[in-house]
Amino acid sequence: MADERAKKVSEEATEAVRRTWRDPKVDISREREVSTVDSGALACVLAGGEESLKRRGVLSRLLQAEPWANKADRYFLSREELHKRGLQVAIGIRELVEKHGLSYDDALTMRKLVDLPGGFELHFGMWMPTLLNQGTEEQLEKWMGPSIGMEILGTYAQTELGHGTFLKGLETTASFDEERDEFIVNSPTNTATKWWPGGLGKTATHAVVMCRLFIKGRDYGPHPFVVQLRDLETHLPLPGRTIGDIGPKMGYNGVDNGFLSFDHVRIPRGALLQRYTKVTREGSYVPPPKQNAKSSYATMVSVRADIVEYAGEVLSKAVTIAVRYNAVRRQTTSVPGQPEEIILNYQQSARNLISQIAISYALLFMGRSMHQMHESFEADRESGDFGLLPELHATSSCLKALCTWLTTSGIEICRQSCGGQGYSVLSGLPGLYTNYVQNLTWEGDNTILCLQTARYLTKTLMSILQAHKRGDSQPALAETVAYLAGTVQEDPFLDLSRQDLELHDLFSFEVLDSLMSQRSLFVAKQALENLEANARRMEVRVQLGEGLAWNASHVSLVKLAKCHGWLLLHRSFFGQVAALEKDAKLPDSSVKVLRDVAFLFTLCHVEDSLGDFLEGNILLPSQASVIHEAVQELLRKLRTEAVALVDAFSHDDYSLNSAIGSRDGDVYNRLLRMARSSPFNATQEGPAWDAILNPFFNRGKRTAKL
Amino acid sequence: MADERAKKVSEEATEAVRRTWRDPKVDISREREVSTVDSGALACVLAGGEESLKRRGVLSRLLQAEPWANKADRYFLSREELHKRGLQVAIGIRELVEKHGLSYDDALTMRKLVDLPGGFELHFGMWMPTLLNQGTEEQLEKWMGPSIGMEILGTYAQTELGHGTFLKGLETTASFDEERDEFIVNSPTNTATKWWPGGLGKTATHAVVMCRLFIKGRDYGPHPFVVQLRDLETHLPLPGRTIGDIGPKMGYNGVDNGFLSFDHVRIPRGALLQRYTKVTREGSYVPPPKQNAKSSYATMVSVRADIVEYAGEVLSKAVTIAVRYNAVRRQTTSVPGQPEEIILNYQQSARNLISQIAISYALLFMGRSMHQMHESFEADRESGDFGLLPELHATSSCLKALCTWLTTSGIEICRQSCGGQGYSVLSGLPGLYTNYVQNLTWEGDNTILCLQTARYLTKTLMSILQAHKRGDSQPALAETVAYLAGTVQEDPFLDLSRQDLELHDLFSFEVLDSLMSQRSLFVAKQALENLEANARRMEVRVQLGEGLAWNASHVSLVKLAKCHGWLLLHRSFFGQVAALEKDAKLPDSSVKVLRDVAFLFTLCHVEDSLGDFLEGNILLPSQASVIHEAVQELLRKLRTEAVALVDAFSHDDYSLNSAIGSRDGDVYNRLLRMARSSPFNATQEGPAWDAILNPFFNRGKRTAKL
DSSP states (O other): OOOHHHHHHHHHHHHHHHHHOOOHHHHHHHHHHHOOOOHHHHHHHHHTSHHHHHHHHHHHHHHHTSGGGOOTTGGGOOHHHHHHHHHHHHHHHHHHHHHHTOOHHHHHHHHHHHOOOOTTHHIIIIIHHHHHHHOOHHHHHHHHHHHHTTSSOEEEEOOBTTBSSOGGGOOOEEEEETTTTEEEEEOOSGGGSEEOOTTTTTTOSEEEEEEEEEETTEEEEEEEEEEEOBOTTTOOBOTTEEEEEOOOBSSOTTSOOEEEEESSEEEEGGGBOOSSOEEOTTOOEEOOOHHHHHHHHHHHHHHHHHHHHHHHHHHHHHHHHHHHHHTTOBOOOSSTTSOOOBGGGSHHHHHHHHHHHHHHHHHHHHHHHHHHHHHHHHHHHHTTOOTTHHHHHHHHHHHHHHHHHHHHHHHHHHHHTTGGGGGBGGGSHHHHHHHHGGGGTTTSOHHHHHHHHHHHHHHHHHHHHHHHHHTOOOOOOOGGGGGGGGGGSSSOSOOGGGSOOOHHHHSOHHHHHHHHHHHHHHHHHHHHHHHHHHHHHHTOOOOSSSSHHHHTTHHHHHHHHHHHHHHHHHHHHHHHHHHHHHHTOSOHHHHHHHHHHHHHHHHHHHHHTHHHHHHTTSSOGGGHHHHHHHHHHHHHHHHTTHHHHHHTTOOOHHHHOOSSOOTTOOHHHHHHHHHHTSGGGSSSSOTTIIIIIHHHHTHHHHHHHO | OOOHHHHHHHHHHHHHHHHHOOOHHHHHHHHHHHOOOOHHHHHHHHHTSHHHHHHHHHHHHHHHTSGGGOOTTGGGOOHHHHHHHHHHHHHHHHHHHHHHTOOHHHHHHHHHHHOOOOTTHHIIIIIHHHHHHHOOHHHHHHHHHHHHTTSSOEEEEOOBTTBSSOGGGOOOEEEEETTTTEEEEEOOSGGGSEEOOTTTTTTOSEEEEEEEEEETTEEEEEEEEEEEOBOTTTOOBOTTEEEEEOOOBSSOTTSOOEEEEESSEEEEGGGBOOSSOEEOTTOOEEOOOHHHHHHHHHHHHHHHHHHHHHHHHHHHHHHHHHHHHHTTOBOOOSSTTSOOOBGGGSHHHHHHHHHHHHHHHHHHHHHHHHHHHHHHHHHHHHTTOOTTHHHHHHHHHHHHHHHHHHHHHHHHHHHHTTGGGGGBGGGSHHHHHHHHGGGGTTTSOHHHHHHHHHHHHHHHHHHHHHHHHHTOOOOOOOGGGGGGGGGGSSSOSOOGGGSOOOHHHHSOHHHHHHHHHHHHHHHHHHHHHHHHHHHHHHTOOOOSSSSHHHHTTHHHHHHHHHHHHHHHHHHHHHHHHHHHHHHTOSOHHHHHHHHHHHHHHHHHHHHHTHHHHHHTTSSOGGGHHHHHHHHHHHHHHHHTTHHHHHHTTOOOHHHHOOSSOOTTOOHHHHHHHHHHTSGGGSSSSOTTIIIIIHHHHTHHHHHHHO
């Protein structure tokens, strides 16, 4: 429609603009050419073999053919639509599994690829596992069949409006009525209302409800009871149950997290899950065997290994998007007439993002290491050996906390490094963050988990010091905490503060391991001293894990747990790289790059927490500059590997669903395409024209007409 | 409905539970009793006088009577509803102003209280101000009338899909057609598409469009042109304009941020805003006077003062919610049968939140200081003295960046310290975060602003060093950067590393000021050395603000800008407290507490960045422990003042709209009430029953019927 003359007049301007324009598709392919990493081979390693990588591709294509798995409208769905879609996805995957005879692992993979949790999550994730672990044969017979057939849908109701982590504080009661051989489930306060369980709001028909068991007025503490919530025909709540959805959340809105309170609801005695605990007809209580607690700890460990692995998957998605965008996004040139500079070539962008690549690898490798720990524990356990459990529990506690914290802050670093586009939901980054952050609280609040680790570490340190004081032989220490014995040993560590530190000295696992161990030991001693000082000040005795002095020392104790976690991440990263070097599944050049990534991981952390290393005299102030140099050198070395390193995470475009993070780098066309499809653009006038804007513009005329 | 026997059997359990239950309303009122702060008097000080505080209350009540200002359903609105509501709010406020003859400030206050930005934001915020600053008399005559009357709605279209901060890189062109005496506005590439302008998507009828001006093929750089976008009758885009909404964002979804591209659109020569720049009929270009750039810098400074003040307001909202919740939320007791501990009594919670109270005060006081700086600058400017401008510009750049970063991270610290409830939208915290974070990018990307400050600081430092080297007299330095001269002076600072540091030594402004100044100077020298080292390595000359070496030194330069900003915040905080002490508007006890808050502000930062202080030999490793002690002591002292200190921010319940942050502490009833009103709970069966769950449950039967 434009007139020819207009085009003619604009020609020179158009040429001038196009001269400096660059095609992002070309920019990103150049990144791949210059890299020395074999991202294909590395992808296989990370995916656990070529087979499972291929498998993921097959399942992804399978999903993309299904309307319910289509992500084109994902970012435009209302909460209600999201909730419906979440259920359709779960049903759809179930049908695909039946239709194609897929495995359970395939189903899990598809769940991750679709990435839309819904109302059935806890049916599979908590309801059925709890029945299996805690139910008797008869109980399984009664509930497992219909659960597998999904004729009934379950959830797990533990958290209450007023009570989270502290189980003993739960206020929902189950009182035994000897006369009728029933329990009466009741919510005596508003804070006793069950709050948060996924699927409880509008989906679940049944729930395992954690109640404090009372028999003849005596409190036996929290126990799991199966309670039917809704009528199976009408789906209406049964009498005495008040049920609802708790409202919108920052993310995770496909799931109908719910609330539930009871007004003296009668349930049969057989509703108590009683594989380990029983209440007899006469109302006498049969307590659980000790082993049981231990085995449930073991399950907790494998759950946490999954959490750590998942933290790595989510962060690796975020950094894939951010690195690809920063590798094609251009901004500012000091040379007039030249194309603008690629943002990833600016040091700050590299520091932000390449360090997040390193953290992603560290988390993925840590997940792998934790699964290995868990397996070896399970092996010992067969032979009744629970010796490793306390260490495993302490280890997994701080790692759950640290890794979910790292992913939470890492996603935001990635999102913010994408500037305005990172604020657009279409980038995929806001959703990654808002859906993920709940992991800081879920499965154990991070602060409280850190305190559990701190309790184990301070206890170990105290036993070492006391043995030393008494001149006794040192207690046997688990491998991960052996460094604590350094406090009573002579020259236990490679001491760098005595020599001039050269750049090349730092590129050694032993050197970094010595630094990290000494730091963690220093912080442990500091935390214990702080605890003792607070106890003196408050004139109370030193208690580990509780008490006034402990509560007044949380900051140094939480810090200790984090430092221990960093040490574990550092060791697992180098350990996995060493293993890769042995089994030679990767070209040497790729292993070399991975080792540099490991160095960057640890050295960025040393740089970010220099205060500890200097305060502990582990490094001298004069040595700090070498740390800065080392980080800068690694960033330069790894700059050209960045895109290949994120390609190796092998998140396909379907999985990322990002306008700015797709593999081909075609950022701007994709942003335009996705924006055009927004429901807001269904009409040219927009959603507010008829009801608001048009009347507003015509208000003058209307009043005139009166 | 519950049977009497059931109640009877449950009685003992109910009593046992109620014995440890505590009423949050009682807990929070106790907090107010024990505080020594006169929160009423402090509120007046913060609000700038009792009058404006009262005024805010009046306006709040006025709003609460209006349906469009009602927040009861705010958290349940779809994006479309949010957009409509945003327009209704702007129209509603306009009508209230007319009806009650309210002032412009009243309107701004109401806008903040309703807190729902919409499609008219840039009409008032950018379109009209730009016309006023850049338009000639005739142009004002033509557009201001209808703009004030809101017969036309404007926006400001600068940012493009491919171009943000770097203005010279804009790709939208305006070529002068001498023959027709018109400009031809065109988008030669997809990246030239205007992207982000608020209200552009579906609301605005006009826009100031920044285009690169081309005359006879010569590029004169970006200039503002007024372009009509939509037909005033049909609201449809005029020919040659492609307009739409850019889709959902992480927050701020009441606003229809839009995209816009041009296909050779003809506009008259008079569409160029030409108060300072002209294009004559013959196509010769009349450049702007120098002063103009300077005066626009000045406006930028006052805008940034507002941003800093706003950062303080938003963070103070978040910390009000979090402190009130942490003051009533209870968790864990080590003494069986006792009520659980109030979370704020745990040291970690106090460290997280009381430090955020301190930052909130620091930001609010900094905003005040910046406005004072700006006023004194305006005074000098009257007499043509622009001397302070470079400093003012550098100062405001790093402060915009640092303060928006602090608020962003601070909101999340507050949100996360509320555990699960902080993840619920009903807490108000997720919305504070998702709506706020855009401020990191908006009005100048934070990293780039930091680099502008770093450029000024390194330049100043270089001039000091060169003058010293040449033995010349030192250049005159603005007050805020005078500390840089310390690098060539003998004993310029109070040197603490020479003495034993006692706890009481730290509670002195002079001592802390010396620490903070030395740290900032050390980081400045480090950044300059890093820049020079990179220049040597790359064999290029040292350039400030651009060039390869500069781009390879961003990390230390950005750090420098942040450290300078921290120093400014520290000084402004103590300065404002000193002023309060003088004018005696506050009881001494309250001033005393405020000074402790200032100490906490600076000492928490010193503790968090100990690495700098030790690396710079400003503190000795052996002195670090005193810093930790000081922070712990201040946290203990301020624990009982926390609730009163957030009360003083005087955000009323309407403004906070938080289930867990209301003044009365009635957290749990409010959560239940708000959740019940969720549209998800409109029916017992929920939104997915008819379409999905019911068919799914009956699938078996249906197939049977086949």
